Amino acid sequence: MKRKSKVKTIQLLSLAFILIMTYGIYMHELVHHEIFRYYGCDSTITITPMGGLTTPDDSDPNCVYNENMIRLHAMNEIVTYNLEIIFFMLFVIAITIVVTASETTNEPNKTKSAQRNPNSHF
Numbered sequence: 001m002k003r004k005s006k007v008k009t010i011q012l013l014s015l016a017f018i019l020i021m022t023y024g025i026y027m028h029e030l031v032h033h034e035i036f037r038y039y040g041c042d043s044t045i046t047i048t049p050m051g052g053l054t055t056p057d058d059s060d061p062n063c064v065y066n067e068n069m070i071r072l073h074a075m076n077e078i079v080t081y082n083l084e085i086i087f088f089m090l091f092v093i094a095i096t097i098v099v100t101a102s103e104t105t106n107e108p109n110k111t112k113s114a115q116r117n118p119n120s121h122f
């Protein structure tokens with residue numbers, strides 16, 4: 001693989017990574033939103049460049065904060081952070097495979113030339 005095409009592949013993988021991470025953040029915030037809604041709270045999802053935020057509407061009189069609601073939010077954090085780490089590791093493995101594959105295809109085949117007998121005529 002040529003250097004230009006290797007850079008382009010890494011750029012495309014990085015763009016895909018950012019898009020998938022943003023989608024993952026949105027899905028995470030959507031779970032927070034659903035937990036708030038389950039307990040009668042209205043909330044607003046905000047996606048920022050490096051993350052997201054779900055803000056409950058504190059003026060909502062139907063909103064009930066209790067221990068179970070807080071546990072559900074904590075479980076959402078635990079599940080998401082563990083899954084995101086797995087996804088990040090898969091991305092690192094994909095980049096490593098692309099870079100390694102491009103380096104091995106650019107190398108001349110040393111084993112064949114080293115084994116070749118210069119006196120042989122075939």
Ligand SMILES: [Zn+2]
Pocket residue numbers: 028032076077
């Ligand atoms: Zn969260």
